[in-house]
Amino acid sequence: MDLRTPNAPASKYRIPRPRRDAVPRPALLARALERAADARLVLVQAPAGFGKTTLLVQLATALAATPGTEVVWVSLDAEDNDANRLFAALFGALAALDLPWPVPPATVLAQLQDASPAARTALGALLDALGGRPQARIAIVLDDLHHVSDAAALQLLDTLIARAPPELCLFIGSRVAPPLSLARWRAGGELVELGLEDLQFDLDAAQALCRLRGLQAPADDALQTVLARTHGWVAGLHLVLGSARQGSGMPTLAGPAAHRHLFDYFAQEVLAALPPPLQQFLLHSSVLPELSPPLCEAVTGRGDARAVLDDLFDRQLFLSALDETVPVLRLHDLFRDFLRGELDRRAPGLAAELHARAAAAETRAERAVPHWLAAGRWPEALAALRQMAEGLLAVGGTHRLERWLEQLPPQWRETQPDAALLRGLCAWSRWDWVLARDEFQRSHDAFARQGQPRERCVALGMLGACHNALGDLERAGQVLAMAADAPLPAALQVPFDSLAAWHGVARGDGAAVVAGLAAMADNAALAPAARYPNIVDMSYGHFIGLPGTRPLMERLRRLCQDEVQVPALDAWLAFWHGDPAAARAALEALLQLQRQLPGDVMLGISALHLHSLQLAAQGRAAEALAVIAPVGDRMTPGFSQGWRRTYVHVQARIHWRAEDAEGLAALLPLLSRPRSPREWPVLDTGAALVQGQHALLCGDLPAASALLEQAVVLQRGGRLPAFMGDARCALALCRAAQGALDAAAAALDAVLAEAIDDAGLGLVLEPPGRLQALWQAVGPRLRCPASAQAALRRRLAAWQTPHAPEAAMPPDDPLSTREREVLALLAEGQSNKLIARALELSQHTVKRHVANILTKLALDSRTQAAAYWHRR
Template sequence: MDIRTPPPQPSKYRIPRPRRDAVPRPALLARTLEQAADARLVLVQAPAGFGKTTLLVQIAAALAATPGGEVVWVSLDAEDNDANRLFATLFGALAALDLPWAVPPASVLAQLQDASPAARTALGLLIDALGARPEARIALVLDDLHHVTDAAALQLLDTLIARAPPELCLYVGSRIAPPLSLARWRAGGELVELGFEDLQFDLDAAQALCRQRGLEAPSDEALQAALARTHGWVAGLHLMLGSARKGASLPSLIGPVAHRHLFDYFAQEVLAELPPPLQQFVLYSSVLPELNPALCQAVTGLGDARAVLEALFGRQLFLSALDDTVPVLRFHDLFRDFLRGELERREPGLAAQLHARAAAAETRAERAVPHWLAAGRWSEALAALRQMADGLLAVGGTHRLERWLEQLPPDWREPHADAALLRGLCAWSRWDWVQARDEFQRSHDAFARQGQERDRLLALGMLGACHNALGDLDQAGEVLATAADAQLPPALQVAFDSLRAWNGVARGDSAAVLAGLAAMADNAALAPEARYPNIVDMSYGHFTGLPGTWPLMERLRRLCQSDRLDVVQVPALDAWLAFWHGEPGPARDALQALLQLQRHLPGDVMLSISALHLRSLHLSVQGHSAEALDSITQVFDTMTPGYSRGWRRTYVHAQARIHWRAEDADGLAALLPELARPRSAREWPVLDTGAALVQGQHALLRGDLAAARPLLAHAVALQRGGRLPAFMGDARFALAACLAGLGEPDAAAAALDEVLAEAVQDEGLGLLLEPPGRLQALWHALAPRLRCPAAAQAQLRRRLAAWQADGAPVDAAPLDDPLSAREREVLALLAEGQSNKLIARALDLSLHTVKRHVANILTKLALDSRTQAAAYWHRR
């Protein structure tokens, strides 16, 4: 399964070839480039046919010829009309710059499904990458932005422009004024606006157009009349000049009927003058968003499509050349709209057949889907969606997939197994396990009726995962039993291996956990495409530290590291393993890397929970209980409703362990009502073990050893058949402490011996992260009675002392600090009271660059003034 951004479409990212009859506009071009030097945004806004793209092409050519100038071009279309898709297109275009990404672009893209705060934070990674090359001047051209109307997409684009580094300027072409922060940038002198008044042709331009087209120039009076009748409209002048060549009379192109007249002109003057074969070619090809030889041949049936395209471009039709070599052309929007209308008038219903031909010839599923939908070929559209769904969901394309599904007729879509499966996957990606369960059940039943066994098993594996997450463990077990006798390929088996391991955690069945992890590693090694999401999205803390899991988790880590697509999640596994192993330096470094990712990608629920949870454990070990509790509290804020439904009490137990380690009886008592209440039928059995443990620990902290003993003994008994995730604690140490206090040293030694034996076997210190005062005293008192070899005990003591003595902080910056390293430098000097000029001199930056950094700092921190920014810095 490919979790990268979709492969680039070169034609979207190529600057269109200038038309041979394009009129140079040196004065307009020079003025625009001069004003753009200090701008965030250059907006070229005018109705269709005023030459927006032509001007942007000329601007791009001038910028590319400037030393240090880099130009990135994007031709937008209707398929870019959602936040994730828009930025997938931008990332594809920016790939040519080879930016120094701190996080793989696919992981950033997965966060950009909406305009949430998490998405805006993740966008900072793109902004930092763009600003990491101060010697460059990057021009990002977005042509035809009017195709993007999605509010979330435009809000994210607004954020990108507002926070853009000084090295970046956006050039936008649009028929309408986009709903961006234009007023703010206009007031700040950071917006250059070109309207139809700027693009209107004057007499000199009209004369130049005649020369470019090889026409004998009409008199100045005739041209002035034409300019008056068209209001300098470039498309209108092209038409009028073409008609004047034949001496035809001209209708008025002014007023509300202008477009109707224009269309008449297209029919009369452009289409009619083509030979009949070419007329059919352009009419049939109008169903294509882009014209290339392969697709045109499929749609028209002509074998010489390449030659025909070259001939069409040579006729100076309303076409843009996106790629000279293939070639790839695009009709002007107005011309394409006319041709589609004319096609329907001449041959009603034929467009659907042409769309079907185009879809069948498309090599990329995402380009085929709109054609299948337009053709009304629902089965083929759904098959294409199924083909691309995994890769699309992996990079956050949930909304796009759902939007396409909604275009299928409801009465056809609802009973269809593939549609239900895809809706289930979309719900799963949002942690909505209830909806996902219902959709997977519906798809499973439909696949079973149709005899589609592989698909039935795929739906069954996802259904079992939902049951497990929702606490329906018996039903999850039935799923595992059903699949046990099936001979599944490795790529499909991994999902059931993962379910087996998770079901083992939920039940406290260590043997099932080990068997599931081992099988998962074996099958994932054979099927790399199955690593996402079965390994990459695992909550590693639930497995790390359980007896025997160490080598298996190490193997899974190596599998993830061997696949660069999964690199974002590898730090979570690195950090958990280093922490549990008790390696202070590597554990701290791994946690820092994990926290940095969490700050950049707060929309990744699993990543955030892993980072914040592990941070709380680090802080607890260092004796910072208040900070540790604050970190674990943030975990609850991070949980989605679906996630919280299954796992909230698990993390309340993690909170309880912090109180236990700090020997805070009152804090632990406050959690008992939630942790000690009877488990519902849908909650995980391990919670029974946890409830007995925390009640016994609380009694022990109060000094009520008589009450603590039966509770802890019961917890140990439950633990033997229902092992807790290691981060929740271990009942055997607390029982040993209780028994020692009651004057039963031999029994206490036996309980402690089990803990030490596991620590030696797994070479891990996690089980020894108990209250340090109690642990050391108990260990010293029981040492002569312990069966654990003295040398092994001494090694554990040395490692534990080094681990607990390491007082280095686990955070290099505040958790909510979104600033880049350069912005922090600017803020530090600003907080000292230095002016922009002094900051520029100290950091060897231009004054303009400093101003942009200060503006970005205020934007990122949601502050209104330099004074507030200085106060923020001093609070750090």
């Protein structure tokens, strides 16, 4: 499985080539590798120029040569300074390992926006993947972590290290001590620290450096003097030896803190020693984070960049090779800082032009954006953001996109419809439909004024979706009418097809639902890139069970087979159209995904919603109600204002199935009140249905008859989403109770015919005693063929077979069955060794399960985990 994003250069994940003058440090390497065998973190921390990267390269090379050890490398830079981007880089490095991912890595990445408990829980999938190959030891090297200061990113990294399986060790290089749990790991003997004292050169190392650079070593006392002046600073020694090679004697350096002296020295000794064309090449290329031939040619205007880069590396300047064959070089941070300062001194204002050249030559929009921003080229930066936005949002890059948008000048940004469109997409990804609606409206109006019909259509489609979600169906209908006036290409038509289907559900218009789904499937097949965010929105159960939707939903399911919402669609289809075993298996897959990705609000709502209906179908009403109750807490404010009552109707259906008149009565004040402007018209049907059901449970047959008849009439023009119930079943029961068997048979006949035609059981998954008694009473009067009835009865019988209750755990508990077993023994106070013996596991596996338990429950200790178990 390829985890690498198309925007990340492959050189980011390559171990840099060792420098020709890199001094071997066998004693330091041996000591570090020996201690790393039992560590979770090896931290190489020292100021710039002390050889951190060189040491990490040597460690990585030694580890890679060790049987059973796999090494991945990440060269971090300023663009990795948020949680999502940091882990995107990490996932990219892990691509080479072919790990057994329980959840698609892009799906996990979409959860990693901050350091919330949901994000920490999502790390469980990464930990499972890393621990899925216990026969291999994995070393992850993160070089230059000092570029990452984002608190959420570092908190998530801390969680990953703290919960890492025994097979994993992280190696980090940083100028500063990162704010991780270093004290805890130090106390536990799980931290290896290599600092300035370890990296400083001694006399032997300085002599070795001279030999590697082809120099005659100075006398020992002279070298000792240089070592004292430089404090063993590797960069300083390189400078001194370079000066000695030029015959200018030994300079006096004040030490690594004297950056001004260092920069002056670079100007006087290193840069000035190069031919003027090479000086200009380096100065102009200093705007690049990595020096590759195509980009260097773009910024310098030279056609021989490949040869120049080889020449520069051969001169043993402050460069590392990230790719030997291309080549791709990386300037040492200190050298790059100096070159950029010198560029501004020699040619004020030229850097902006060079950034613009680099941006224009970049083939990856994500790497072009920082250049356009640095160049002050706001229109080009915004165009690049627009190009990459949907792909970035699909993997959870909302914060990164917003951070870039904020770097645009506010006064200019507020006049740009593309900026409003992107802000609307960011708001949509958080289900903030009010903000999204306002931004899409602004962008639509501006695109219309500027005569950009294609962009106007994009904004219009998203605007209509917001109107629908907010219950403003009049405006949603107006959007559909506007779109109908202009034939659109398939990619632009898909959002309007999706809107047509949702608009049909909102109004209870079954024909519109089928037409919208059919058109969307046709156009999405022609434009696969149009799946996000439209097709994935089909997975929430609102379309399942409506007449004519089954083949269309199955087709859409095939079209979006790689999307995270596929298990939700699979589970709904299996529940409505399959047998209990298939439905339970599909539901378990969905629940497992929901546990691993608690940050996905809609996936969680869909999972709990369907889980409650399946429990109710098995006659387990109390458990079903416990499962559906937390759904309201998962809704964002904008979502809950218009949709809460839809899901309360699911609770009402469970009370109806359980013949719980008192529980149903408690919901009536909410479900029977007039609709707000943000609620769908189908709630009128629902209000009449639940009032009629309550009257029937209370034995008030006249009131029940009137209300249910009204619900059936409303249902003809305003069909409820099938999971909310069907008025015809309740009316058939009412008519039978009144002795009007012909009328009862007519109502039941309509339901049976639809179930048989649709091959779906959802409409007739009523309590067995109630349905069988009704069926028996009106059987001779039914027009439905006897053979079809018999086939339907056989399928229903499978659902009526008692099923063993599930273990009593909180409905949103994220743990797997094995993790619950480990937690139960942990709560008894048993050690990892005893748990391993009891469950026939290795101690390493138990340790990994304990780490996953703490991560998924967002806890910090075994004591907290034990308390959680006892509170459950």
